[in-house]
Amino acid sequence: MKQFEREAIAANFGRILKIIEKVPDYKDLRPGIQETPMRFAKAVEHWTSGYNVSPADIIKLFEDGADGCDEMVIVRDIPFYSQCEHHFAPFFGTITIAYIPNKKILGLSKFSRIAEIFCRRLQVQERITNQIAEAFMDEAIGSLGVGVVVKARHMCCESRGIAKQGSFTITSALRGVMKEQPETRAEFMSLVNSLPPSL
Ligand SMILES: [Zn+2]
Numbered sequence: 001m002k003q004f005e006r007e008a009i010a011a012n013f014g015r016i017l018k019i020i021e022k023v024p025d026y027k028d029l030r031p032g033i034q035e036t037p038m039r040f041a042k043a044v045e046h047w048t049s050g051y052n053v054s055p056a057d058i059i060k061l062f063e064d065g066a067d068g069c070d071e072m073v074i075v076r077d078i079p080f081y082s083q084c085e086h087h088f089a090p091f092f093g094t095i096t097i098a099y100i101p102n103k104k105i106l107g108l109s110k111f112s113r114i115a116e117i118f119c120r121r122l123q124v125q126e127r128i129t130n131q132i133a134e135a136f137m138d139e140a141i142g143s144l145g146v147g148v149v150v151k152a153r154h155m156c157c158e159s160r161g162i163a164k165q166g167s168f169t170i171t172s173a174l175r176g177v178m179k180e181q182p183e184t185r186a187e188f189m190s191l192v193n194s195l196p197p198s199l
Contacts, residue, residue: 001045001048006038006041006042006045007041009037009040009041009044010037010038010040010041011037013036013037013040013041014026014029014037017029017033017036017037021033046120047082047083047120048083048120048121048122049120050116050117050118050119050120050121051120051121053117054117055114055117055135055138055140055141056138056140058110058113058114058117059106059110059114059140059141060106060107060110061104061105061106061107061141062104062105062106062107063103063104065105066101066103066104066105070100070101070144071100072098072099072100072184072187072188072191073098073099073100073101073105073106074096074097074098074188074191074192075096075097075098075108075111075112076094076096076191076192077094077095077096078094078095078096078097078111078112078115079092079093079094080092080093080094080095080115080116080119080128080150080152081119082119082120082121082123082125082128082152083121083122083123084122084123084124084154084155084156085122085123085124086124086156087156088122089154089155089156089159090155091123091125091152091153091154091155091156092152092153093150093151093152093153093168094150094151094152095115095128095132095148095149095150095151096148096149096150096151096192097111097114097115097132097136097146097147097148098146098147098148098178098188098191098192099136099141099143099144099145099146099147099178100143100144100145100146100176100177100178100184101143101144102142102143102144104142106141114132114135114136115128115132118131118132118135125150125152125154125169125171126171128150128171129148129149129150129171129172129173130148130173132146132148132150132173133146133147133148133173133174133175134175136148136175137175137176143175143176144176144177145174145175145176145177145178145179145180145181145184146173146174146175146176146178147172147173147174147175147178147185147188147192148172148173148174149170149171149172149192150170150171150172151168151169151170152168152169152170153166153167153168153169154169174188
């Protein structure tokens with residue numbers, strides 16, 4: 001984000017604070033929130049830093065170690081934070097990704113990096129789920145199949161009393177053999193459901 005964009009967000013958020021606090025001018029804001037507009041702008045910059053980054057920019061595949069690796073690789077319960085595009089409120093939870101490599105394996109640290117690219121945007125949970133699945137099927141990784149499960153709490157619902165506090169929304173996306181082969185799909189679902197939440 002450029003400095004003038006940051007300043008524009010801060011100036012506009014200052015106008016919102018002026019209305020909320022019922023003061024005639026931005027300069028009349030009480031000391032505690034004088035710096036809030038620029039803090040907000042910097043937070044927005046972080047929350048939207050996934051724009052203009054694509055998984056292809058960060059993907060690293062290894063052939064060494066991929067011999068005989070044609071079974072499911074699963075990374076479970078990757079924590080994530082995103083911003084709901086309807087209310088600009090946070091939603092957060094965990095993402096589980098399983099894929100079946102095609103002669104090359106993806107560095108394990110890249111699972112969370114790929115998820116991060118899509119979460120650091122204005123989002124809905126359904127789109128994040130599908131975008132991660134598509135990224136694993138795209139040419140850059142070229143998986144034989146992928147399964148993604150996203151489990152999240154939405155503050156736009158919980159804080160406004162629309163959903164019970166602590167309730168989860170679960171979305172999933174299956175592609176390739178993970179979708180087409182019933183036994184592969186069953187293996188994925190049982191791995192997602194049977195492993196303990198943390199080791
Ligand atoms: Zn929302």
